[in-house]
Amino acid sequence: MILKIGFIGFGKSATRYHLPYVLLRKNIQVKTILALHLDEEMARPYREKGIAFTTDIDELLNDPEISLVSICTPPSSHYSLAKQVIEAGKSVVVEKPFCDSVEHARELFALAHEHGVLVTPYQNRRFDGDFLAVKQVVEQGFLGDILEVESHIDYYRPGTTAKQGPKEVGAFYGLGIHQMDRMISLFGRPNTVTYDIRNNETKDDQAVDNYFDVDLHYDNALKVKVKTNYTVASNYPRFRVVGTQGTFIKYGEDQQENDLKAGIMPETEGFGEDSPMLYGIAKYRNSNGDWIEKQIKTPNGDYGRFYDSLYDTLVNGADRLITEEQAITAIEILENGFTAPSPSVYHLEKI
Numbered sequence: 001m002i003l004k005i006g007f008i009g010f011g012k013s014a015t016r017y018h019l020p021y022v023l024l025r026k027n028i029q030v031k032t033i034l035a036l037h038l039d040e041e042m043a044r045p046y047r048e049k050g051i052a053f054t055t056d057i058d059e060l061l062n063d064p065e066i067s068l069v070s071i072c073t074p075p076s077s078h079y080s081l082a083k084q085v086i087e088a089g090k091s092v093v094v095e096k097p098f099c100d101s102v103e104h105a106r107e108l109f110a111l112a113h114e115h116g117v118l119v120t121p122y123q124n125r126r127f128d129g130d131f132l133a134v135k136q137v138v139e140q141g142f143l144g145d146i147l148e149v150e151s152h153i154d155y156y157r158p159g160t161t162a163k164q165g166p167k168e169v170g171a172f173y174g175l176g177i178h179q180m181d182r183m184i185s186l187f188g189r190p191n192t193v194t195y196d197i198r199n200n201e202t203k204d205d206q207a208v209d210n211y212f213d214v215d216l217h218y219d220n221a222l223k224v225k226v227k228t229n230y231t232v233a234s235n236y237p238r239f240r241v242v243g244t245q246g247t248f249i250k251y252g253e254d255q256q257e258n259d260l261k262a263g264i265m266p267e268t269e270g271f272g273e274d275s276p277m278l279y280g281i282a283k284y285r286n287s288n289g290d291w292i293e294k295q296i297k298t299p300n301g302d303y304g305r306f307y308d309s310l311y312d313t314l315v316n317g318a319d320r321l322i323t324e325e326q327a328i329t330a331i332e333i334l335e336n337g338f339t340a341p342s343p344s345v346y347h348l349e350k351i
Contacts (some may be wrong), residue, residue: 001315003028005243006060007350008081009072010035010053013095013256015042016260018070021304023049027311032060037052061088068314069124071095075168079104082119086111091118091314096177097334098327100168105331109324118314121327122306126185128254129272129301133280134239138186141286143243144185149224150240153253154232161206167338170209171228172197176337179226180330181322183216186226188331192218193346195337200231204331210240214337237278246284246292254301266304274298 005022007014010033022028030201032052036044043053054060061084069085070093071078079099084090086108098121099105112119125131137208139147153175167173184190194215199207210230217223241248264271279295284291312318329348336346 001027002032003071003311003315004065005029005068005072006031006063006066007033007072008057008085009095010038010043011072013072014070017303018122019046020266021302022307025307025311026305027315028307032063034060037301052261056083059084060156061090066312067091068250075100075173076166079108082108084113084120086115086117089115089117091125092121093247095122097173097178098122098331101185101335102328103196105328108254109328115309118310118320119345120310121177121181121330123181123185123255123322124303124306124319127303127305128256129274129298130208130230130238130250130252130254130280131182132248132299132301133296134241134248135186135301137241137248137280137282142245143241143248143282144245144284145220146222146241146243148222148240148242149183149187150184150237151224151226152236153179153228153240154236155228155230157210157230158201159282160210160230162206165208167209167227170197170211171230172212172214172337173334175228176212176214177334178332180214180216180230180333183224183226183324184326184329185214185255185322187218187222189325189350190224190333190348191219192217193333193336193348195344195346197337202231212337214333216217219244224226242266243281248251248280248282248283248296250280250296250298252278256301266302272301274300277334 030051034054034057036055038053042072068091071081075097079093082094084093108119196213197209199209199210200211213227215225217222235253237249239250255274259271281299282296283293309321313320
């Protein structure tokens with residue numbers, strides 16, 4: 001079965017993180033893209049593939065052949081657009097952040113159930129190579145019981161977020177959503193969250209955040225730290241995993257984005273492959289008590305696997321990749337990071 005899909009939005013999100021992967025799928029066909037301000041030169045290669053463009057959302061929503069829509073627009077529009085798509089009887093993928101509040105997230109899920117469709121956030125970075133390496137190490141168990149995890153996404157981008165703006169355009173909503181989702185997918189819903197969210201370049205407490213240091217606490221003594229800082233000029237491990245039997249450390253970001261920026265597409269041989277120099281190092285004690293130190297080859301990242309999973313859910317009835325509980329938990333952690341002066345503590349109730 002061919003799953004026909006439409007896109008709302010034709011900016012960097014769609015052209016870099018979605019379309020290069022979707023267009024490789026034999027069982028998914030992009031039929032229509034809604035773009036209010038169309039760059040014809042950018043659109044030309046897509047038109048040559050038979051993809052139509054429109055400025056009329058009703059044309060897309062009223063097309064009976066399109067059963068799935070991906071929303072790739074600014075965060076402030078996610079909730080209202082997702083609601084329109086669901087009410088048109090179509091399943092919908094929503095770019096991050098999924099929406100601005102738990103209330104809106106719950107409303108979208110309830111509405112989707114009412115209309116018999118699926119709504120899901122686009123958590124493509126579950127398929128970053130660096131995270132896949134961490135997931136592999138944790139699940140194989142040779143580090144023993146996991147006690148502490150650090151997840152960092154740092155940049156040197158001074159002055160880029162020194163102005164006032166809505167929370168949805170800050171670092172925590174923009175990058176924290178990925179880090180939260182990945183940790184929730186591995187360890188579930190935490191009990192307590194502690195926050196330090198701010199802009200470390202200005203005293204203006206209304207400035208968009210460029211820094212966050214957030215800890216997730218679990219009832220089995222596990223603590224997970226997710227941190228981003230836009231004023232870091234030297235490398236820091238992307239991941240550090242500490243267990244009762246050993247430690248795993250991984251430097252270097254996933255290579256997919258670097259390749260895409262360089263014009264290297266997913267169909268190219270070697271796309272997204274990590275440098276062996278950046279493979280993570282695991283040091284652990286084996287069952288004989290001997291200490292082992294070895295490189296862990298980084299699995300190839302592939303954001304297209306999100307759409308493979310989505311196809312399997314919509315067409316074959318497989319379990320959804322991102323559960324409603326996981327999506328709501330991530331939004332709840334984001335939303336509550338801004339409800340009290342930083343630093344603050346938030347206690348999560350069971351869903």
